[in-house]
Amino acid sequence: MLRDLIDQLPEAAQTYLEGARLDEVECIIGDLAGVARGKAMPATKFAKQSHFYMPNSVFLQTITGDWTEIPGMAYTEPDMILTPDLSTATAAPWTADWTLQVIHDINDQQGNPVPTAPRNVLKRVVAMFEAEGLTPIVAPEMEFYLVAPNTDPAKEVEPPMGRSGRRAAARQAYSMSAVDEYGPVIDDIYDFAEAQGFEIDGIMQEGGAGQVELNMRHGDPVRLADEIFFFKRLIREAALRHNCHATFMAKPIQNEPGSAMHIHHSVVETASGRNIFTDAEGKDTEAFLHFIGGLQRYVPSIIALIAPYVNSYRRYVPDFAAPINLEWGRDNRTTGLRVPISRPEARRVENRLAGMDCNPYLAIAGSLACGWLGMQEKHPPAAPFEGDAYSSDAGIPRTFGEALPLFAQAHAVHEVLGEEFCKTYQAVKETEYNEFLQVISPWEREHLLLNV
Template identity: 50%
Template sequence: MKASLDKLSAWLKERKITEVECLISDLTGIARGKISPTNKFLEEKGMRLPESVLLQTVTGDYVEDDIYFDLLDEADIDMFCRPDENAIFLVPWALEPTAMVIHDSFDKQGKPIDLSPRNILKKVLALYHQKGWQPIVAPEMEFYLTKRCNDPDFPLVAPVGRSGRPETGRQSFSIDAANEFDPLFEDMYDWCELQNLNLDTLIHEEGPAQMEINFRHGDALHLADQILVFKRTMREAALKHDVTATFMAKPITDEPGSAMHIHQSVIEVKTGKNIFSADDGSMSELFLHYIGGMQKYIPELLPLFAPNVNSFRRFLPDTSAPVNVEWGVENRTVGLRVPESNPQNRRVENRLAGADANPYLVLAATLLCGYMGMVGNVPPSAPVKGRGYERRNLRLPVTIESALERMEACKDAQQYLGESFMRGYVAVKRTEHENFKRVISSWEREFLLLSV
């Protein structure tokens, strides 16, 4: 711990940092924590937070008392959060020299907190480490830029770009449409470079002012940290230019949703060989079982990929999102796409996760599904050739309620993720959904007010 703090201290002093944002991710993916002067941050060697933060919903509410007090200490005690020296980032938009440091959460005995999303990902990565394997992932984050709107009853609309006009029609992969927001993206790239985020390409997606940022492939934990930081950075860059960046899964009616596509492969640590390829260069048995595991378990753990009621709007019929866990080579109409590549770069792309998913939990979930497939020798279905949207054999749950029921009953995943995490996550999402059901929508006012 001392060596870690020495490294952090040197990093902070070298950059003349005066303030540190100490943060963790809650179950919904919100960054929570404290802001501390640098000298106090180094004196305290971390921070304490109420462990109840990890059972907080997106609205700031908490789960019902019977679950709350079953999973947490009745005295609402603190957990102990320690900084990770490998998860420190500048805050380029701050007025004073500021850094954010991602922390890990422990109880007073020093045991990792079961409800911590970062600890959950570490737990899954440890399963791979025990086998002598290392997962490699490459996330792709889709999001919308929208005109700023203070009234949540008003629909979101495309912002005005450099031309002075809002975007219309479909502009997939359009360079000119992306260049409409050049000043914004120049700031975003400058800030991400200062933060050492491993960004790759920027793409204009199908929706109006819908964009995609690709990350370079790498370590899953480090990339989960980067996604958490990138979301904050993208929102701040947008606000600087008087627009909004949103990672909602389906923010605009009748427009494509926003996904987090996750490319994933696994290497053998000793040799550096991709275990998804056999010696002759063909798909290995482990690769096929990995796909089989994803097909079997993604529908069981769907709330980790689609965490909100809005997430399921991506899966409605006649959308551009895949609605099943079919797989195929170079096929974007199925949930699990295998891009053409050489044997060392063989990978599978999970196209089902929403951009609104918690990065730690969605990476943990997709890697765990594949792991359970490999250790359980789960066979995949036959690959799909041609259009896969209408395939109905391997469809996903269609509502958050049914998805939570299936997750709650998934004993195989509970064996690895722990009962406390499974119960706590399901309880948080049920509490959020109960809150959602109390809201009267504009659709109800429009069609029922004077008609029934």
């Protein structure tokens, strides 16, 4: 039976297990925060079972581990049915034994997709495109920091120690010598990615001290979100091997740039593969402009998805390499929505507003939902912005407290993402935000305790 299981695995997983005996399978899903939840079991047991159970309350848990109660919802914690999606099976090459990770599909006991599961939310949005004969394509960029070990929340985060014996330096974007300072971590990231069957387009030094950018290939939104979900764990494990930590926090170090998850979007005709953002003469189509118009109109409503924590808004600071506006422009990195240089058949728009602390399923779903609504409702975009858009304030919320009411009132977005999901997400995030408001910060104690 174990042999039958292995024969169903993706090629990379089969290659990883050549000459080895599969010991364990980690059965996982992503919660609202994108944290892996599930259980590990012996491979022989996994091969014999078709599914397992997990309570639906996993989607009511906050990032601090507290639980949210939704008015009118009975708190009985019914089981969900988790079925392995073997196409996601991939190695866990950092473990001591031979282990695979498998993402599971999540249905209720009647066989319906659980609407609060982030992966199901993204599948719902993709299905809307597919019903119109369209296929959305995304290409994510991941930014993250390698930092010195830090187990004290009161201590400021520091850059890691490099191979030269000095801490990583800031303001060294694209420097090969800077990224070589933590070359062993990068080498393990490449090795782990190869073992897991993931393709990396490139790795480079970003502008912050110890900040790295990893570019991924373009493709299916659900598959790419799965890979980001796996990559976060992969990168953390690679860092731990070399006495440092990897963090995907949006703004971990004061006075350094934040970490983004830029999302490139295009849409193709499913039957022909033609990019609908480009016409026969290689020019912009109305669909392309309406997609941008939808992003400009609706992104403020889904900022709570792409900037999901109070720290996320620390990124939105002028002159720190993060957009602070909803302008769009061609080859202009100061705009929140950028149209990169490309061949006409590869025309796309890049949403630069999402932070790397987001749940990849929800950020991609939210961004695609905005473009989808723009095409359906035929929203024209503003004129493309020329020059430095950092001088423009186009109305994105600057605090989580501002973002949550916008999400609550976004009825058109709720119809795309699903009412039950939106209600649950709103409740969880309000619980997190209310807990944060009870915390007294070091700044308050330093400047207010004896001075006011």
